[in-house]
Amino acid sequence: MKKSKTTIHDIAGALSVTSSTVSRALNNHPAISDDTKRLVVDMARRMNYKPNRLAAALRSGKSMNIGVMVPMIERSIFASIIRGIEDEVAKSGYGIIMCQTYDDLAHEKRAFDTLFRSQVDGIIASATRSSGNMELYQKVIEDDIPLILFDRSIDELGVSAVVIDDFKGGYDATRHLIEQGCQKIFHFAGDQDIKVYQERLRGYQAALQDAGITFDKSWVINCPSNIEKGRQAAEYIMRSGNIPDAIFSSSDFAALGAMQILKGKFSIPDDIAIVGFANEPFTSFVEPAMTTVNQHGRDMGRLAARAFLDCIANRKDYVSRQIVLQPELIVRASSKKLK
Amino acid sequence: MKKSKTTIHDIAGALSVTSSTVSRALNNHPAISDDTKRLVVDMARRMNYKPNRLAAALRSGKSMNIGVMVPMIERSIFASIIRGIEDEVAKSGYGIIMCQTYDDLAHEKRAFDTLFRSQVDGIIASATRSSGNMELYQKVIEDDIPLILFDRSIDELGVSAVVIDDFKGGYDATRHLIEQGCQKIFHFAGDQDIKVYQERLRGYQAALQDAGITFDKSWVINCPSNIEKGRQAAEYIMRSGNIPDAIFSSSDFAALGAMQILKGKFSIPDDIAIVGFANEPFTSFVEPAMTTVNQHGRDMGRLAARAFLDCIANRKDYVSRQIVLQPELIVRASSKKLK
DNA sequence: CTGAAAGCGCTAACAT
DNA sequence: ATGTTAGCGCTTTCAG
Numbered sequence: 001m002k003k004s005k006t007t008i009h010d011i012a013g014a015l016s017v018t019s020s021t022v023s024r025a026l027n028n029h030p031a032i033s034d035d036t037k038r039l040v041v042d043m044a045r046r047m048n049y050k051p052n053r054l055a056a057a058l059r060s061g062k063s064m065n066i067g068v069m070v071p072m073i074e075r076s077i078f079a080s081i082i083r084g085i086e087d088e089v090a091k092s093g094y095g096i097i098m099c100q101t102y103d104d105l106a107h108e109k110r111a112f113d114t115l116f117r118s119q120v121d122g123i124i125a126s127a128t129r130s131s132g133n134m135e136l137y138q139k140v141i142e143d144d145i146p147l148i149l150f151d152r153s154i155d156e157l158g159v160s161a162v163v164i165d166d167f168k169g170g171y172d173a174t175r176h177l178i179e180q181g182c183q184k185i186f187h188f189a190g191d192q193d194i195k196v197y198q199e200r201l202r203g204y205q206a207a208l209q210d211a212g213i214t215f216d217k218s219w220v221i222n223c224p225s226n227i228e229k230g231r232q233a234a235e236y237i238m239r240s241g242n243i244p245d246a247i248f249s250s251s252d253f254a255a256l257g258a259m260q261i262l263k264g265k266f267s268i269p270d271d272i273a274i275v276g277f278a279n280e281p282f283t284s285f286v287e288p289a290m291t292t293v294n295q296h297g298r299d300m301g302r303l304a305a306r307a308f309l310d311c312i313a314n315r316k317d318y319v320s321r322q323i324v325l326q327p328e329l330i331v332r333a334s335s336k337k338l339k
Numbered sequence: 340m341k342k343s344k345t346t347i348h349d350i351a352g353a354l355s356v357t358s359s360t361v362s363r364a365l366n367n368h369p370a371i372s373d374d375t376k377r378l379v380v381d382m383a384r385r386m387n388y389k390p391n392r393l394a395a396a397l398r399s400g401k402s403m404n405i406g407v408m409v410p411m412i413e414r415s416i417f418a419s420i421i422r423g424i425e426d427e428v429a430k431s432g433y434g435i436i437m438c439q440t441y442d443d444l445a446h447e448k449r450a451f452d453t454l455f456r457s458q459v460d461g462i463i464a465s466a467t468r469s470s471g472n473m474e475l476y477q478k479v480i481e482d483d484i485p486l487i488l489f490d491r492s493i494d495e496l497g498v499s500a501v502v503i504d505d506f507k508g509g510y511d512a513t514r515h516l517i518e519q520g521c522q523k524i525f526h527f528a529g530d531q532d533i534k535v536y537q538e539r540l541r542g543y544q545a546a547l548q549d550a551g552i553t554f555d556k557s558w559v560i561n562c563p564s565n566i567e568k569g570r571q572a573a574e575y576i577m578r579s580g581n582i583p584d585a586i587f588s589s590s591d592f593a594a595l596g597a598m599q600i601l602k603g604k605f606s607i608p609d610d611i612a613i614v615g616f617a618n619e620p621f622t623s624f625v626e627p628a629m630t631t632v633n634q635h636g637r638d639m640g641r642l643a644a645r646a647f648l649d650c651i652a653n654r655k656d657y658v659s660r661q662i663v664l665q666p667e668l669i670v671r672a673s674s675k676k677l678k
Numbered sequence: 679c680t681g682a683a684a685g686c687g688c689t690a691a692c693a694t
Numbered sequence: 695a696t697g698t699t700a701g702c703g704c705t706t707t708c709a710g
Binding site for chain 2: 686687688689690
């Protein structure tokens, strides 16, 4: 059916040298003459040689693969981040093994297992809930494998992380609504187990406070990041009769759901202005186009990757650092009051 | 800093048995007493043992990883497919190494390299262009590593593939427009190097023919799958003065771009009806909601994964097969003429 | 500049 | 039911 794969020994045999020489030649070792290198490389090609990374990894202790854990790739922000990571680490010869956690502890556990067993040289991850999984990450650190967090960090771990300033994102979004003349601004708060959502809420509150707007608990509505929940939240608001003049949603998806429901009865943005969070592609082409907060996914990925490369380059005296990206408010029609 | 990783030998030492026994116990080998198994498993946990898959892979020749190649994960269809694959293979203990080709030969080549060197047990891939990369795939087959194609297959390869009936998708979409009373239906044709787009075009032509509508070359406009190109195509149409009463686009993205431009001057669907292809999430919430063709990504992934598992289960007498999923026309407002 | 030799951690005949 | 032995394919001292 097929000839058994060619190894460095086969090449060595054909050239009457030893496998050591072949190995060195292939790895461009300085102490090998150019002639020999040429010979070996040629023969390798002719024999259709494919290096076995597993063997190399086993021997050298480096798999040249790094693990990337994201909640789910459907979220465009994570796709961008992965793209950024890939671009950056590819230059250094690393491949990535991607795992999804689906924001669920069991999946997260399984993902770690997969990565450990694949002997990845490092893990770049976005944590799920901020409780319950601490020990998972603790173990990574104990095992001394480089860990970089992004988007959703865990401060207590003290590892390098690339995050955006969610507080500022929330603040700016709310501030913008206030500047548009809104006074009764509701907030769709995301899962408060997750830090980024806490921060967005805090930013919202701070902006209200700074503007001297009295904060009312009923303004904050718990609303997970999906369209259906956004619709439900909007329906709840309409039933309650307690109508805001603006909504700052902690996610684009919930904002979209709300928009779909409210559009029937209210004018957006004139009756109710809406701001989302994440700059999902769809925000630019819904009607009216949605104001949102851009998180610079690609940059985030690139920076996380670079932190990883840094970390392995200066293994011993690497000091972890926090990289905080500034979010960018993208103002579109859904929040531009005319008056 | 950290103790060197514990191996099966350490466990064996602690228990005064041999590493073979430990290995067998850990792998739940039938010829090991339950008592021993318990002992070993306990000790393994106590010693914080982590199996080294690399070593196992090297020895057994199975990495328990499979490679998945997609054009790009931002496209929701591919995210769904990956999800489907993951769900299915995880049950059998496989992890996935994901690579993106960005519809570009150089990336595709690199992706194959990464996968080969990682010694994946199989590759599940969506091909890029249908020419130039044949030999890449040929090599996979020569090397005798299981290969399953999805979405974009290469018939000449004769390997198993899971695809959707793009011809039918194109036919149904066009037929639907005809039923709505449209007579002058334009088509935004995708890259004709890629088979799925050829098929959609063929389906479109066949539907016109079957309805006795005389086909005009000027009706087919070349238009890659992205919003900007869709906008340009629409602008071109408006400048030309040759106005259709419907557009069947080979992609949702191009359809969206066109819709954005045309909405200003025409009523959609009454003046111009629009149908896209792929059922990207945004199609359901643009305005008007877009009629499109659903491709059942999750199922496609699951089926591809199952084909792979089948293939390795019955290595010798496995016969490759084509699995053709039926696309599903999802009718929404963008194509429902009132008259 | 190249060779010899010793494994990395695990599995799998072949024993017993 | 367990032990012995021999590697998987590669890298990497240590010698020359």
